[in-house]
Amino acid sequence: MEPVMVDAHLDLAHNARALGRDLTLPLDRLREVDPHPETPLVTLESLREAGVAVVFATLFVDPREGGREDWEEEVWVQLHLYEAWEAQGLVRLVRDGRGLEAHLQRFPQDRVPGLLLLLEGAHALASPEDLLPLRERGLRLLSLTWATGNAYAGGNAEEGPLTERGKALLQAMARWGVALDLSHLAEEAAWQALEVFPGPVCATHANARALVPSPRHLSDRLMEALRERGGVLGLVPFNAFLDPGWKRGDPRLPLEAFFRHKAHAEAILGPGGVGLGTDWDGGFGLEAVPQGLDRHRDLRALGDAGFLGENWIRWLRGWL
Numbered sequence: 500m501e502p503v504m505v506d507a508h509l510d511l512a513h514n515a516r517a518l519g520r521d522l523t524l525p526l527d528r529l530r531e532v533d534p535h536p537e538t539p540l541v542t543l544e545s546l547r548e549a550g551v552a553v554v555f556a557t558l559f560v561d562p563r564e565g566g567r568e569d570w571e572e573e574v575w576v577q578l579h580l581y582e583a584w585e586a587q588g589l590v591r592l593v594r595d596g597r598g599l600e601a602h603l604q605r606f607p608q609d610r611v612p613g614l615l616l617l618l619e620g621a622h623a624l625a626s627p628e629d630l631l632p633l634r635e636r637g638l639r640l641l642s643l644t645w646a647t648g649n650a651y652a653g654g655n656a657e658e659g660p661l662t663e664r665g666k667a668l669l670q671a672m673a674r675w676g677v678a679l680d681l682s683h684l685a686e687e688a689a690w691q692a693l694e695v696f697p698g699p700v701c702a703t704h705a706n707a708r709a710l711v712p713s714p715r716h717l718s719d720r721l722m723e724a725l726r727e728r729g730g731v732l733g734l735v736p737f738n739a740f741l742d743p744g745w746k747r748g749d750p751r752l753p754l755e756a757f758f759r760h761k762a763h764a765e766a767i768l769g770p771g772g773v774g775l776g777t778d779w780d781g782g783f784g785l786e787a788v789p790q791g792l793d794r795h796r797d798l799r800a801l802g803d804a805g806f807l808g809e810n811w812i813r814w815l816r817g818w819l
Contacts, residue, residue, distance in 0.1 A: 500607065502804035505553045505811040506795070507733035507776035508617070508682075508704035509541060512577035513559045514780050523589060526794055537784025540777075540794060543589050546612045549795035552603065552808065553593065553815075555640060555703055555733075555776070556581060556614040558633075562622045562647050570623035578636060581614060590614050594637035596819040603812070615815070617680060617703065620645035621652075627664070627671040634675045639819065640703070641672060642680035643692065646715075652692065653685035655714040661691035669696040678818065681705070681721065681730075682776075686714060693724055699818040700730045704776035706740045707763045716740070722767040731814045732764055733776020736798070738787050747783075751790045757801065774810045775801070 514520045518535060526545040533539050546554065558577045560570040584590045593599050593613045602613040616633075617640040624630055630641070643665055644654035651668055653659025661669075669692060672679060678699040681689050693700065702725060708716040717725070717732065725732060734757070738745045741756040764773045775798060779788070791797060799807060 501550050501799075503553075503603070503606075503808040503812060504549060504551045504795075504799070505774060505808035506546075506551055506779075507555045507701070507731075507774060507811055508557065508735075508778045508781070509554050510557045510559050510619075510778070510781045511541070511543075511554070511614075512580045513557065514539075514541070515580060516573070516577060517561075535784075537780075538786060540779040540785055540788065543584070543612065545794045545796075547610045549798065550610065551612055551795055552606045553599075553613045553615060553811065555617045557617050557619040558638070559619040559645065560623055562620060562645060562649065567623065567625060571625070571629075574618070574623045574633070578616070578633070581616065582636075592616070592637050594639070596816065599815060599819055615639055617641065619680075620649070620683070621668060622647075622649040624668070627668040630668065630671055630677065631675060634677060638677065640678045640680050640701075642682050642684070642703070643668070643688070644683045644685075646683055648685070652688040654683050655685060658685035658714060659688065660685075661688045661695065665692070666695050672696065673698045676818070681717070681725070683715070686718060686721070689721055690724075693728070699814070700725060700728045701732070701814060702730065702776075703733045704735050704778040704781075705732065706735055706760045710760055710763060711740060711743045713743070719767055722764065726768045726772055729814070729817065731772055731774050731810050732768055733774050733811075734760055734764060735776060735778050736788050736792055736801070737778060737783055738789065739783075741789070747787065751786070751788065754789050754791050754800070757789050761802065761806070770805055771810050771813070774806055774808065
């Protein structure tokens with residue numbers, strides 16, 4: 500039996516909505532008809548083909564476009580899209596631990612991807628209380644920011660501290676069983692969040708700052724803190740996140756660039772603390788990923804069963 504596979508970060512609904520991509524198509528067909536310059540990497544069928552059992556699927560709205568009412572509306576439209584896919588039998592929403600176990604039992608037979616919902620950036624929430632309706636519909640993970648700072652915390656592109664409203668949101672998350680994703684948080688805000696938040700912590704999609712010196716990635720000290728909290732880091736096979744000298748239009752990097760980040764992260768977090776969080780089609784496409792990676796099935800060359808999915812499953816079973 501092939502190892503369970505987990506991808507801890509995919510912007511599926513955002514791709515369908517903002518880019519108009521029909522993710523129900525086979526990947527090769529989508530590549531034929533897609534008008535965008537970045538060649539797509541993901542469809543629901545490509546996930547089934549690869550045997551991706553669980554995806555952390557985002558509710559994501561770009562905070563640089565529109566305002567809070569627009570963001571709130573789009574978050575709910577994306578949630579309804581995931582629910583519509585579930586009604587069609589294309590995905591299965593995983594809302595709690597019992598649902599996860601039931602899904603994992605069914606997956607080897609039907610290979611329907613399970614989606615665990617992640618709100619990427621709290622800017623769509625007018626107040627911490629606005630999280631509750633989303634939680635009641637199955638949301639289980641939240642990152643306080645997406646790059647830019649907001650009313651809750653500073654981000655990697657606009658650094659700043661955790662605010663009082665951010666502390667209140669973390670307290671609400673702890674009460675309602677929503678895990679914290681450290682991705683995109685400013686370093687200062689991340690440390691403050693770890694002090695305030697007693698619940699489960701991860702970083703769904705980030706690489707090693709020691710190898711790519713950018714606040715977008717985790718410092719060694721934050722990796723150590725994540726290890727102490729029993730968290731998992733999802734590594735991103737995106738060339739700009741693997742080599743600081745790579746820029747769009749350059750040749751694709753060799754896989755060794757990814758393995759350097761994997762070795763660095765595992766040296767700090769241990770082999771059980773590292774997995775995949777591809778962020779594929781999160782603003783880049785095939786041209787920007789390492790050689791040998793054409794679609795999700797190729798990711799199986801990157802590690803053992805723990806790295807490919809079991810580490811994330813173990814983390815989920817610890818709290819979901």
